[in-house]
């Protein structure tokens with residue numbers, strides 16, 4: 001990917017006290033966020049109690065998961081087996097890095113310019129004008145800095161590339177990565193079963209899990225009505241597990257194409273279905289389009305843990321879910337090609353998965 005210029009991190013920009021955002025951060029009118037309306041419980045993503053995977057409760061749990069995956073492609077889970085101490089610890093080390101680590105030290109971990117999905121401390125960069133099929137939103141910068149970690153398979157995991165400040169950062173991130181992978185595998189099992197597939201179906205289709213963790217930091221923004229912390233997208237892999245702090249700003253697109261704010265719940269984990277799961281389930285379950293709004297008062301932090309196939313894996317709809325009344329909706333895709341398309345076209349809602357749709 002061709003990049004133009006040295007990236008400016010958003011945090012120092014926010015701290016400079018400017019009252020207007022630079023023009024590169026202004027979204028086209030149709031992408032600007034609606035005011036941060038907190039939802040009532042009826043209109044937000046479902047909350048599912050996993051009862052610590054109690055086998056006696058599997059049937060009702062599967063039914064709740066099926067409904068949430070059909071209608072939202074997203075749901076909160078509680079009693080998921082990950083301690084609130086660990087959830088708080090990962091939020092705390094992330095926040096301490098962004099708030100208290102001096103900039104020269106942060107820049108020791110800067111993402112490599114020009115490398116797609118490189119590990120480290122970064123911010124969105126504008127892509128070169130040779131990029132095709134870009135839309136106006138992809139040309140706008142996000143009001144966000146981030147730190148990306150490659151965590152699974154273990155051959156990709158090198159904690160020496162992660163912050164040394166605070167001193168427990170690396171240890172906390174390793175523990176968090178391990179626990180999120182276990183939870184993702186359990187959830188993929190329940191999601192498979194909720195469609196009548198064998199428990200290992202989606203995990204077998206995905207193959208060895210490639211896990212990445214992104215800590216996102218959204219500094220206060222003087223003009224939140226004009227900006228997005230992160231533009232609208234669905235995640236490209238299989239399943240994302242997301243936690244946020246108490247500030248709020250994550251919005252999901254509901255089945256009526258309305259943006260709905262996801263209530264921050266400190267002990268719950270948000271499950272977001274990603275595009276490969278939509279393909280494997282032949283569209284019976286949807287991947288969730290989401291974005292992050294900003295606010296003028298408080299910095300916001302989220303931690304997203306992505307679980308994806310290897311680039312060589314071929315993804316296609318489960319044959320068990322295809323029949324005369326439900327023909328295949330998507331053509332097969334090599335996951336590496338899907339990633340390339342995402343990086344060349346930009347996220348833009350669901351346009352990457354839509355490009356795989358077969359004619360009815």
Ligand SMILES: O=C(O)CCC(=O)C(=O)O
Pocket residue numbers: 214216230242244249250290291292301302304
């Ligand atoms: O900050 C959030 O809540 C959303 C993060 C996200 O969607 C991402 O990292 O892909």
